[in-house]
Amino acid sequence: MAHDAHVHVRSQAEFEYVKKKRADEMRGNLATFAIMIFLTLIAFTTVAAGFSVYLIVPIILLLAAIQVVLQLYYFMHMSGKGHGMVAFFMFSGMFVAFITVLTFVTIIWW
Amino acid sequence: MSSIAQKKGFGATIWDFMTTVDHKKIAILYLMSGGFFFLVGGIEAMLIRIQLVKAGNDFLSAGTFNEVITMHGTTMIFLASMPILLAFMNAVMPLQIGARDVAFPFLNSLGFWLFFFGGIFLNLSWFMGGAPDAGWTNYASLALASEGHGIDFYALGLTISGFGTLIAGINFLVTIINMRAPGMTYMRMPLFTWTTFVASALILLAFPPLTVGLFFMIFDRLFGASFFAVEMGGNTIIWEHLFWIFGHPEVYILILPAFGIFSEIFAIFSRKRLFGYTALVFATILIGFYGFMVWAHHMFTVGLGPTANAVFALATMIIAVPTGIKIFNWLLTIWGGNISFSVPMIYAVAFIPTFVAGGVTGVMQAIAPLDYQLHDSYFIVAHFHYVIVGGVVLAILAGTHLYWPKMFGTMLSEKLGKWTFWFFFLGFHLTFFIQHFLGLMGMPRRVYTFGADQGWDLFNAISSSGAVLMATGVIILLVNVVMTIVKNERIGNDPWGDGRTLEWAIPSPPPFYNFAQTPLVRGLDTYWIEKMDGNKKGMIFAEPLGDIHMPNGSIIPFVISLGMFIASFGALYFLDGKPWALAVLIGGLALMFGSMLLRSLKDDLGFHITKEELLEDAKGGNTDGH
Numbered sequence: 096m097a098h099d100a101h102v103h104v105r106s107q108a109e110f111e112y113v114k115k116k117r118a119d120e121m122r123g124n125l126a127t128f129a130i131m132i133f134l135t136l137i138a139f140t141t142v143a144a145g146f147s148v149y150l151i152v153p154i155i156l157l158l159a160a161i162q163v164v165l166q167l168y169y170f171m172h173m174s175g176k177g178h179g180m181v182a183f184f185m186f187s188g189m190f191v192a193f194i195t196v197l198t199f200v201t202i203i204w205w
Numbered sequence: 206m207s208s209i210a211q212k213k214g215f216g217a218t219i220w221d222f223m224t225t226v227d228h229k230k231i232a233i234l235y236l237m238s239g240g241f242f243f244l245v246g247g248i249e250a251m252l253i254r255i256q257l258v259k260a261g262n263d264f265l266s267a268g269t270f271n272e273v274i275t276m277h278g279t280t281m282i283f284l285a286s287m288p289i290l291l292a293f294m295n296a297v298m299p300l301q302i303g304a305r306d307v308a309f310p311f312l313n314s315l316g317f318w319l320f321f322f323g324g325i326f327l328n329l330s331w332f333m334g335g336a337p338d339a340g341w342t343n344y345a346s347l348a349l350a351s352e353g354h355g356i357d358f359y360a361l362g363l364t365i366s367g368f369g370t371l372i373a374g375i376n377f378l379v380t381i382i383n384m385r386a387p388g389m390t391y392m393r394m395p396l397f398t399w400t401t402f403v404a405s406a407l408i409l410l411a412f413p414p415l416t417v418g419l420f421f422m423i424f425d426r427l428f429g430a431s432f433f434a435v436e437m438g439g440n441t442i443i444w445e446h447l448f449w450i451f452g453h454p455e456v457y458i459l460i461l462p463a464f465g466i467f468s469e470i471f472a473i474f475s476r477k478r479l480f481g482y483t484a485l486v487f488a489t490i491l492i493g494f495y496g497f498m499v500w501a502h503h504m505f506t507v508g509l510g511p512t513a514n515a516v517f518a519l520a521t522m523i524i525a526v527p528t529g530i531k532i533f534n535w536l537l538t539i540w541g542g543n544i545s546f547s548v549p550m551i552y553a554v555a556f557i558p559t560f561v562a563g564g565v566t567g568v569m570q571a572i573a574p575l576d577y578q579l580h581d582s583y584f585i586v587a588h589f590h591y592v593i594v595g596g597v598v599l600a601i602l603a604g605t606h607l608y609w610p611k612m613f614g615t616m617l618s619e620k621l622g623k624w625t626f627w628f629f630f631l632g633f634h635l636t637f638f639i640q641h642f643l644g645l646m647g648m649p650r651r652v653y654t655f656g657a658d659q660g661w662d663l664f665n666a667i668s669s670s671g672a673v674l675m676a677t678g679v680i681i682l683l684v685n686v687v688m689t690i691v692k693n694e695r696i697g698n699d700p701w702g703d704g705r706t707l708e709w710a711i712p713s714p715p716p717f718y719n720f721a722q723t724p725l726v727r728g729l730d731t732y733w734i735e736k737m738d739g740n741k742k743g744m745i746f747a748e749p750l751g752d753i754h755m756p757n758g759s760i761i762p763f764v765i766s767l768g769m770f771i772a773s774f775g776a777l778y779f780l781d782g783k784p785w786a787l788a789v790l791i792g793g794l795a796l797m798f799g800s801m802l803l804r805s806l807k808d809d810l811g812f813h814i815t816k817e818e819l820l821e822d823a824k825g826g827n828t829d830g831h
Contacts, residue, residue, distance in 0.1 A: 180382050184406070191410050191497045195450055198501070202513045203442060 127169040134158045224758035226310035227717050231317050232296035232612060236605075238321050239288030243601075245328065246280035247679060249273050254636070254672040257665050260657035270653035271338035272355065276328075278341030279359065282455070283366060284324040286597050290462040291320075291373055293604050294401045296612050298377065300708035300715060301395045303386025303724045303731075308379040310756045311804075316372035318766035323366025326773055330358035340651065342452070345433035345444035349425060354777055360422045361773040365766070367412050367419070374408030377401055386707075387747040388726035392486070395706040395730075396472075396479060399486050400465030403493040404458045410497065411454035418447035427780055442507060449500035457496040459593065461489060463600030464531060467553045470603060471535050473703050474550035475542025478730060481534040488527035488534075495524045505576045514573040521571035528564060532557060547701065548622035552603035555630050556596065563591030566641065581651075584644025590637045602629065602682070610700040614713045615693055621685040625678045632674025639664045639671075698743065705730040710743035718753050721819045722746040753814045761804050768797030 105113070138158050141151050167173045173182055213221070222230060252273050256265045265273060299307055307313050330336040337359035339348040348356045381402045385394070394402075422444065424430035431437030433444050472479045479485060501509060501517040509517075535557060544550065566588040570576050579585060602625070609617045643664050648655065655661050699709040707724060708715075710732040725747035728734050735743055775790025 184378075184409075187406070187494075188410060194498060195414070198446065198513075199443075202501075202509050203440065203446065 124169055127165050131162055131165055134162060221758075223763050224314075224760045226306075226314045226756050226758055226762075228295045228299050228307050228310065228313060229612065229714060229717070231313050232292045232294075234317050234321075235288045235292035235295060236612070238324065239285055239292055242280050242284035242324055242328075243286075243289065244679070246277055246285050247676065249277035249280065251672060251676055253277060254669040256653065257655075258669040259666065260655055260659070260662050262654055265653065267653045268338065271340075271651075272331075272336035274651055275337045275340055275343075275355075275359075276331075279327065279337070279363070280324075281593075282341065282459070283363060284320075284327070286459050286593070286601065287370060288320060288324075289601050289604075290404075290459065290597070291370075293397075293466065293608055294373075294377060294404075294462060297608055297708055298398050298401045299380060299384070300611070300711065300719060301398045301706050302381060302384065302389050303707050303720060303726060304380060304384040305719045305723075305753065306756070307376050308384055309376050311759060311762060312372050312376050314759070315762035315765060316369045316376065318762050319369030319372065319769065320366045321369075322766045322770040323362045323364070323369060326365060326770055327358055327362030330355055330362075333358075342448055343422070343444075344448075345422070345425075345441045346435070348422065348444075349433060356422070357426055357777050360419045360426065361777060364416060364419045364423070365769055365773065367416055368769075369766075370408055371412045371416075374405040374412070377405040378409060381405075386720075386724050386726050389731075392483065393726055393729045393731070396468035396482070396485055396489075397462070397465035397706075400461040400468075400489055403489050404461045407454045407458045407461070407493055407496060411451045411458065414447045415451035415455075418444055418451070421447075423776070427776060442504075445504055445507065446500070449503045450497075452503065453500040454493075454496040456589075456592070457492055459597045461492065463597045464489065466600045466604040466607065467535065467556055469706070470549045470553040470607060471538045472705055472730070473607075473701055474545050474547055474553070475539050476545070476703050477538055477542040478705075478733075479534070480537035480540075481530075482729060484530055485534050488530040491527040492524060495520065495527070499524065502571055502573075502576070505573045506580045518571050518573045522568055525564065525568050532561060545703070547606075548617070548619055548626060549603040549607040551623065551626050552599050552606070555626070556599045556603075559591060559595030559599065559630075559634075563588060563595050566591065579644065581649055582644035583640045583648045583650055586650045587637050587640035587644060590633075590640070594633055594637070599630075602626070605682075607701075609689070610696050611708055611713050611715075613690075614695050615689050616696050616700055617689050618685050621681055621688070625682045625685065627678075628674050628681060629678030632671045632676075632678060635671025635674060636668050637671070639667050643668070699732075705733040707731050707744065710735070716822060718755060718814055718819075721753075721823060722750055723748050750816055750819055752816055753819070754811055755814060756811045757809055759804075759809065761800050764800040765797050765804075768793050768795070768800060772797060 135158075138155050141154055167185075172178070222234060225231060225234075252265060253270070256262050256270055256273075295307070295313070299305070327337075333354065335353045335355045337343065337348075337351070337355035339351050339356060339359075343356065343359060348359075381394070381398060421430070421432040425432055425434060425439075431439045433439045433441045435441055468479060468485060499517055499521045501513060502521045505514050505517075535553075539554075546554075566584070570579055570585070570588060606617050606622050609615070643661055644650075646661060646664075648659075648661050655665070696713060698704075698712055700713065701709070704710070707726075710724070711719065723746065724731065724744040727745070732743055735745065770793070772790050772793025775786050775788070775793055778786040779790060
């Protein structure tokens with residue numbers, strides 16, 4: 096309950112631990128940011144290089160999927176505590192949407 | 206809000222139910238309106254069987270017959286089975302997890318009223334120029350060619366009630382994720398709560414495709430779009446896909462809570478812990494997932510091609526595995542138990558062979574080449590009645606007996622319950638078993654009559670006579686309900702004597718705040734553990750007695766739903782060039798959005814029950830002889 100919440104004073108060891116964890120997290124964020132820019136460059140390059148459409152479209156879709164996962168886990172902290180159920184429902188929904196779209200594309204419109 | 210029972214007038218009681226946000230009262234509303242639609246659907250079923258009792262019958266015209274079969278299917282699925290299951294979910298699930306209400310009491314009420322007005326709207330079609338007549342699946346080419354407003358009633362009515370169901374599903378998901386009592390881990394949740402959870406997840410994922418399909422249908426019919434009109438470049442198959450992407454999970458939305466009710470019954474009346482609880486939970490989740498990968502088995506004969514048919518056939522057959530796991534776990538729960546054959550247990554025992562029969566014919570139809578023979582024949586009719594009546598309706602009847610004491614505080618008569626069971630059960634098999642053979646003999650489904658030279662006379666007459674027995678069973682149930690209400694013999698916390706889960710640890714019916722103190726859960730079958738430890742209170746508490754925060758009742762959900770109901774008439778008559786149609790449409794929408802706005806702007810902070818009132822309740826309340 097709210098009325099028995101107390102103020103927690105960090106010990107030195109805890110402070111060090113949190114500091115290190117945040118530094119790690121920041122490094123992860125920066126690395127992911129670099130990867131995402133690189134993936135975007137690849138996407139633009141495939142188009143600029145004039146590859147076949149049948150190659151470009153799957154590559155871009157794949158890169159987009161990777162971008163979404165990186166975004167969710169590194170910038171929206173989905174790996175954090177208490178996100179298990181959210182992740183489960185998101186991936187279930189994506190799965191259902193994916194097979195629906197897959198079926199429409201393959202057996203109705205192909 | 207004191208505990209002193211207030212004698213209320215009839216009008217005050219009605220107003221109370223119209224404004225209630227209490228999950229237990231909403232459960233009663235769901236049960237009453239679902240029960241009403243069950244009777245309507247049942248009467249439609251009787252009309253069908255009267256028409257088919259002999260060759261060349263002219264009791265119903267061909268057109269009326271189409272309307273009756275369409276409304277029978279639609280009513281039974283959307284307006285009877287689902288709401289009655291939602292009634293049990295509402296009544297029991299929050300109690301099972303030790304919560305004081307669902308997560309969003311206001312939305313709970315809104316969900317009910319949307320369903321209710323959607324159902325009324327759909328059924329008003331009978332009196333306003335003809336009911337829908339394209340089958341409950343409403344296949345697009347047929348539906349777009351249908352004269353009159355029947356299909357518009359179908360599309361608009363199901364849109365409204367579909368919103369209601371979606372809201373209810375989301376509400377239950379949030380409730381189960383966030384509002385479990387301390388110690389109630391996921392793997393300690395009773396199986397009915399688990400099946401409610403998975404069924405709600407299926408509602409969340411399955412209803413959007415239906416809504417999309419219905420929107421397309423409304424736009425095609427009312428606003429001149431051509432999503433499904435082939436001559437305009439549309440594609441009629443898209444409706445079938447959208448409908449079945451919803452429709453197949455829908456049958457699991459129905460059957461999973463039924464499985465949950467039976468799981469509770471097997472454990473209670475065998476006086477044993479459920480055998481293979483973990484396996485039952487994972488089988489439930491697995492069935493939920495598979496439910497989304499198999500819809501095209503309803504469309505084998507559409508011409509999807511051999512690859513697609515093979516994929517969907519295989520996926521369909523896999524579902525037999527988790528379902529088989531469940532069947533064996535139930536059998537092993539009964540095995541060696543100290544069984545008491547009360548009415549719910551009789552239903553549960555009868556359910557196993559009946560449902561297995563339906564499952565076996567299901568696997569037969571999963572074989573795509575065989576399905577080419579069986580498709581659109583009475584074999585299909587027999588199959589889905591074996592799973593839906595033999596599974597869902599038996600669960601509804603069993604659940605009515607099992608949970609009636611918890612919902613109303615009185616006990617349905619065991620003796621009349623057994624009469625209901627035997628009439629209904631024998632009538633059911635008499636009606637539908639023989640339809641397998643009618644199907645194999647070539648009788649197509651949805652035909653309004655047949656010729657005397659086709660050799661189907663005798664079997665159809667037998668089938669119709671079974672329907673009379675089923676109707677008798679339902680009438681006995683109604684008598685039972687009336688007698689129980691009139692007698693009004695109050696019962697205690699645990700009327701079955703062997704309750705295992707938290708709902709049996711509190712009075713029947715529970716006080717409106719459910720738990721004066723939130724319970725602390727120490728394991729699966731919480732109440733049973735406390736009983737075995739000799740704890741007279743039936744639970745240990747996770748918090749000291751203190752003020753409880755409760756939500757206020759509200760009429761706004763009713764008004765929002767009413768607004769949508771009125772707007773639907775405007776949309777329906779818009780194309781007819783009626784001058785008032787546009788005004789009605791706008792007026793209804795204004796009422797709906799206005800009341801939403803009012804709800805958003807006006808703070809409703811609820812009220813507190815003080816500790817003193819709770820103490821007074823505990824003194825004068827139902828103590829069950831402690």
